[in-house]
Amino acid sequence: xxxxxxxxxxxxxxxxxxxxxxxxxxxxxxxxxxxxxxxxxxxxxxxxxxxxxxxxxxxxxxxxxxxxxxxxxxxxxxxxxxxxxxxxxxxxxxxxxxxxxxxxxxxxxxxxxxxxxxxxxxxxxxxxxxxxxxxxxxxxxxxxxxxxxxxxxxxxxxxxxxxxxxxxxxxxxxxxxxxxxxxxxxxxxxxxxxxxxxxxxxxxxxxxxxxxxxxx
Ligand SMILES: CC(C)(COP(=O)(O)OP(=O)(O)OC[C@H]1O[C@@H](n2cnc3c(N)ncnc32)[C@H](O)[C@@H]1OP(=O)(O)O)[C@@H](O)C(=O)NCCC(=O)NCCS
Numbered sequence: 148x149x150x151x152x153x154x155x156x157x158x159x160x161x162x163x164x165x166x167x168x169x170x171x172x173x174x175x176x177x178x179x180x181x182x183x184x185x186x187x188x189x190x191x192x193x194x195x196x197x198x199x200x201x202x203x204x205x206x207x208x209x210x211x212x213x214x215x216x217x218x219x220x221x222x223x224x225x226x227x228x229x230x231x232x233x234x235x236x237x238x239x240x241x242x243x244x245x246x247x248x249x250x251x252x253x254x255x256x257x258x259x260x261x262x263x264x265x266x267x268x269x270x271x272x273x274x275x276x277x278x279x280x281x282x283x284x285x286x287x288x289x290x291x292x293x294x295x296x297x298x299x300x301x302x303x304x305x306x307x308x309x310x311x312x313x314x315x316x317x318x319x320x321x322x323x324x325x326x327x328x329x330x331x332x333x334x335x336x337x338x339x340x341x342x343x344x345x346x347x348x349x350x351x352x353x354x355x356x357x358x359x360x361x362x363x
Contacts, residue, residue: 169223176217182255182362183209186276189357205259208245211236215249247279254300255363258355274300274318276358278351281306288312292329299334303354321351 167175177193184199185191187206199206215236218229233249240246243262247253251267254275259265264282267273271285272295279285283304287295294313298304302316305324310316316332323339323346332338335350 167220169221169225172217172220176213178362179255180210180213182275182360183213183257185360185362186256186258186357191360191362205243205245205262208236208239208243208247208262209257209259211239212247212249212253216253219249256358256360268295270295272297274298274302275363276301276355278303278355280304280308280324283307284309284311286311288329296328301351301355301358303351319350319352319355321349321354 180196181191184196184206187199187203188195200210211232215229215232218226218232236249245259245262245265247265247267248269250269252272254273254277256276257273258276258278260278261281265279267285268287270287273285277298277300283306285296285298286309288311292312292314296310296312296314296316298310298316299318299320301319303321304310305322305326307325308322308328309326310322310328312329314328314331316322316328317334317336319335320332321337322328322332322343323337325341326339326343327341328338328343330342332343333345335348336345337347337349338344339346
């Protein structure tokens, strides 16, 4: 499910402060981490989480991004761990060339196929089970569509794509390699080119798999 978006004034009005118990928050953290690991290998065990932390190409970054996000919401003593966790994340950011800030709203099951050149604006919203390839930029734009993108669930973003501005990328859509996406993308279609246009109605089905983790 796509989280609420800062460009949408209605989402602010309807936002209700809900106190989450620390134990529930920790459970949610592990569910999200296990969904992320399931997207990579089809396994969601803690053993697989450990294995991916040791040998995964991009998972260590995703894990520490989730950890920072989780710790930033904590109100107890565990919040003290936020600073060291941010330092670890920063180290992975430089090592892997991934700048996906922990403040970005990212749904469970994010799939980063390869490290390198991934840059995402902290205010962007990314739905569940999205695939982000290397050299992808998801950022702000100025002018007619000033703001940052809101990306739906199960979206595939091909290598080198730039997705910019206050646009909505529909659920199940695919963005071709090296596309420049500056306008809304309907759900379930493929767009490509610069500027991107709809090129087919195949969408992301062939690209986004292992979404049946049930850990949202
Ligand atoms: C967009 C993509 C997913 C294909 O989607 P699709 O829905 O199957 O589209 P098709 O291949 O049927 O192509 C439809 C049209 O769009 C064009 N097109 C496809 N991808 C394009 C791209 N990235 N840029 C410009 N045009 C593109 C095709 O040439 C075709 O044009 P035509 O109808 O004039 O022949 C694929 O082209 C792509 O970009 N894949 C990324 C592959 C990659 O980078 N792999 C490495 C992973 S590490």
